[in-house]
Amino acid sequence: xxxxxxxxxxxxxxxxxxxxxxxxxxxxxxxxxxxxxxxxxxxxxxxxxxxxxxxxxxxxxxxxxxxxxxxxxxxxxxxxxxxxxxxxxxxxxxxxxxxxxxxxxxxxxxxxxxxxxxxxxxxxxxxxxxxxxxxxxxxxxxxxxxxxxxxxxxxxxxxxxxxxxxxxxxxxxxxxxxxxxxxxxxxxxxxxxxxxxxxxxxxxxxxxxxxxxxxxxxxxxxxxxxxxxxxxxxxxxxxxxxxxxxxxxxxxxxxxxxxxxxxxxxxxxxxxxxxxxxxxxxxxx
Amino acid sequence: xxxxxxxxxxxxxxxxxxxxxxxxxxxxxxxxxxxxxxxxxxxxxxxxxxxxxxxxxxxxxxxxxxxxxxxxxxxxxxxxxxxxxxxxxxxxxxxxxxxxxxxxxxxxxxxxxxxxxxxxxxxxxxxxxxxxxxxxxxxxxxxxxxxxxxxxxxxxxxxxxxxxxxxxxxxxxxxxxxxxxxxxxxxxxxxxxxxxxxxxxxxxxxxxxxxxxxxxxxxxxxxxxxxxxxxxxxxxxxxxxxxxxxxxxx
Numbered sequence: 001x002x003x004x005x006x007x008x009x010x011x012x013x014x015x016x017x018x019x020x021x022x023x024x025x026x027x028x029x030x031x032x033x034x035x036x037x038x039x040x041x042x043x044x045x046x047x048x049x050x051x052x053x054x055x056x057x058x059x060x061x062x063x064x065x066x067x068x069x070x071x072x073x074x075x076x077x078x079x080x081x082x083x084x085x086x087x088x089x090x091x092x093x094x095x096x097x098x099x100x101x102x103x104x105x106x107x108x109x110x111x112x113x114x115x116x117x118x119x120x121x122x123x124x125x126x127x128x129x130x131x132x133x134x135x136x137x138x139x140x141x142x143x144x145x146x147x148x149x150x151x152x153x154x155x156x157x158x159x160x161x162x163x164x165x166x167x168x169x170x171x172x173x174x175x176x177x178x179x180x181x182x183x184x185x186x187x188x189x190x191x192x193x194x195x196x197x198x199x200x201x202x203x204x205x206x207x208x209x210x211x212x213x214x215x216x217x218x219x220x221x222x223x224x225x226x227x228x229x230x231x232x233x234x235x236x237x238x239x240x241x242x243x244x245x246x247x248x249x250x251x252x253x254x255x256x257x258x259x260x261x262x263x264x265x266x267x268x269x270x271x272x273x274x275x276x277x278x279x280x281x282x283x284x285x
Numbered sequence: 286x287x288x289x290x291x292x293x294x295x296x297x298x299x300x301x302x303x304x305x306x307x308x309x310x311x312x313x314x315x316x317x318x319x320x321x322x323x324x325x326x327x328x329x330x331x332x333x334x335x336x337x338x339x340x341x342x343x344x345x346x347x348x349x350x351x352x353x354x355x356x357x358x359x360x361x362x363x364x365x366x367x368x369x370x371x372x373x374x375x376x377x378x379x380x381x382x383x384x385x386x387x388x389x390x391x392x393x394x395x396x397x398x399x400x401x402x403x404x405x406x407x408x409x410x411x412x413x414x415x416x417x418x419x420x421x422x423x424x425x426x427x428x429x430x431x432x433x434x435x436x437x438x439x440x441x442x443x444x445x446x447x448x449x450x451x452x453x454x455x456x457x458x459x460x461x462x463x464x465x466x467x468x469x470x471x472x473x474x475x476x477x478x479x480x481x482x483x484x485x486x487x488x489x490x491x492x493x494x495x496x497x498x499x500x501x502x503x504x505x506x507x508x509x510x511x512x513x514x515x516x517x518x519x520x521x522x523x524x525x526x527x528x529x530x531x532x533x534x535x
Contacts, residue, residue: 050375167390174375174382174391177366181337182359182389228376229419232393 027250030144030207034246034260036152037204038220040159042242044196045221046235050173056093057197058214059108063089064202065210066115068136069122078136079151082202089115090194098187139209139261151203162196169193170231207246209261216261219268220245226275241271288351290315290443290475291336296345298331305331306342307499313492315442318469318476320486320506323496329479332496333447336477337364349443359389363436363474365446368428373421379431380416383407386435406434410464426457433461437468444468446478450485458482462489483510 048057067085071078089111096107123133135143172179172186179186201213208216224237249264289312298306306328313319321329334340335347338355349357363386377391383403384392392399407413410430415423423431429449436444444465450458462485469476480486486493486506493509495501502509 050372167388167393170391171385171389174372174377174385175366177339178364178385180339181362181364182385183338184389225376230378230381231376231391234376 027254029146029149030142030260031247031250033144033149033152034207034250034264035243036149036156037200037207038216038242038244038246039239040152040155040200040242041204041217042220042224042238043159043235044193044200045217045219045242046224046231046238047169047173047193048197048217049221049225050231050234051193053193053197054214054218055105055108056090056194057201057217059093059112060086060090060194060198060201061205061210061213062112062119063115064198064205064213065136066117066119066122067202068205068210069119069126069133072133073122073126077147079148079202079206082205083199085115086198086202087195090198091191094187094190094194135209136205137210138259139205139207139212140259143206148203148206155199155203158199159196162192165189165192166235173231207260208264209259212261212265215265215268219265219272223268223272223275226272226279241268245271289313289348290317290350291319291477292346292348292351293332293335294346296332296335296342296347298328298335298340298342300331304498306335308345309496309500310345311494311500311503313475313477315475316469316473317492318465318490319478319492319494320490321477321479321494321496322481322483322486322510323501326498327496328498329496330447333445333477333479337362337445360439361442363439363441363444365429365432365436365444365449367447367451368425375420377420378416379412379418379420379423380404380407382420382431383416383435383438386438402438403434406438407431409437409468410434411460425451426453426461429453429457429461430464433464440472442474444474444476446476446480448479448481450480450482458485465489486510 048054064082064086066089067082068078070085071081074081093104093107093111096102096111097104100107134140168179168184169189171182172184172189176186197217200217204213204216220241221234221238223241224234227237228234245267246260246264249267250260252263252267253260291311291313293312294310296306296309297304309328309332321332323329331340335342336349336354338353338357341355347354350361380395380400380403381392383406384395384399386406387399387402395403404413404416407416407430410433412427412430412434415427415431420428420431433449446465449461449465453461465476465478466489468474478486478490487510488506490506492504493506494503495509
């Protein structure tokens with residue numbers, strides 16, 4: 001990837017091989033932020049998995065990178081630009097899908113290519129290259145600030161506020177037409193879910209990185225799906241995986257001094273494989 | 286004389302360049318069992334969507350119990366969709382699906398009152414033993430009964446069924462009709478059913494609506510489901526062997 005080859009690969013903690021108390025202090029913010037975004041991503045992940053929206057997650061992650069690049073170009077906090085940028089792309093995807101009859105994957109493919117192309121243009125318009133771009137591509141513990149933790153905390157609070165909508169979202173996920181006959185505003189709920197996904201993606205980017213964010217949204221829920229017989233069970237298991245795996249992944253990232261996104265995803269993948277084995281062995285029906 | 290349960294007057298619907306319904310008019314009295322039959326593309330599903338309040342007609346008037354269908358209280362309506370529209374991979378239990386009939390959302394927890402009502406409805410449809418079974422492990426016939434229980438749990442005034450016999454064997458289909466007849470007799474509800482099953486329509490319906498984008502005929506089954514009318518709309522009026530067949534020698 002051209003962007004990567006231009007980037008100067010940063011060290012992530014510079015404090016390996018064994019973490020000491022100073023390392024833990026630095027890592028603290030990253031740990032807290034990772035657990036918070038893990039909670040939110042795994043909660044929304046169950047809807048993403050059951051609605052087969054994984055590609056939307058991937059598309060919005062690319063779109064978010066366009067927003068980050070614009071933030072870098074404008075010399076402002078990239079997250080504050082990426083947030084409205086990504087939400088706008090999410091709304092545009094749903095609107096174009098509903099008003100043109102085009103398949104969702106086609107619309108996502110068009111939108112994320114445009115957003116990504118804009119991102120490349122923005123980065124090249126910026127004089128000199130910012131290491132920030134690398135942070136958002138692969139995630140970095142050191143880049144996590146108190147602002148990010150506060151943002152992640154706000155996101156958790158907002159997610160808890162949406163909990164009364166869980167039943168409506170689950171119902172429309174099960175059978176959209178049936179939900180419509182019960183006067184559920186399924187299209188409005190689509191917009192709310194897409195906007196929530198955008199926020200989760202943007203806030204999670206610093207930890208997990210754009211490249212791996214789609215997996216971060218999908219893996220806990222997909223693992224939970226294989227272990228669950230009810231949607232409630234799936235939601236609870238997904239959240240349990242979502243909050244524990246980032247902590248484990250970040251701890252593992254300390255020793256070889258890796259960006260945290262990859263170890264987190266690898267830990268989640270290992271759990272996915274374990275769930276697959278459990279399922280195949282017939283331990284869960 | 287009471288207002289009709291369903292009143293459709295000169296209703297037309299265009300879907301893009303396609304005229305899905307053209308000037309359809311009929312009235313069904315309360316307590317009627319209306320079977321809607323017609324070839325593929327005849328506008329049956331569009332009419333269903335109009336009656337469910339999911340599709341606005343471009344022209345004409347539609348009333349269900351004297352109201353705009355889009356404003357009809359949801360509890361008035363029991364809808365059994367085609368099985369192909371639902372997500373069979375969804376991790377849900379049969380009893381949870383029935384509870385959606387009362388709650389209009391997927392239950393996080395099932396209250397004692399909801400559980401009792403759902404189990405009663407499942408008993409009425411003969412599948413109480415399946416209450417805790419995952420939806421993914423129900424057969425087509427079992428799932429239709431669970432859907433019927435989901436409708437009955439709210440005691441609807443109008444029961445709408447979209448091809449309820451699709452995917453069922455003859456015995457299960459007959460049992461389904463029996464359950465619908467039984468509910469209708471007990472509750473005096475109005476039933477509207479889209480079907481390709483002429484025989485079922487002849488035997489169980491009080492009215493048959495024969496469609497071919499517009500209205501081809503509406504009235505009593507014996508009057509509407511006549512061979513000449515079916516031939517005219519379908520170009521076909523029942524199985525006929527193209528050659529005389531004899532059983533092969535043993």
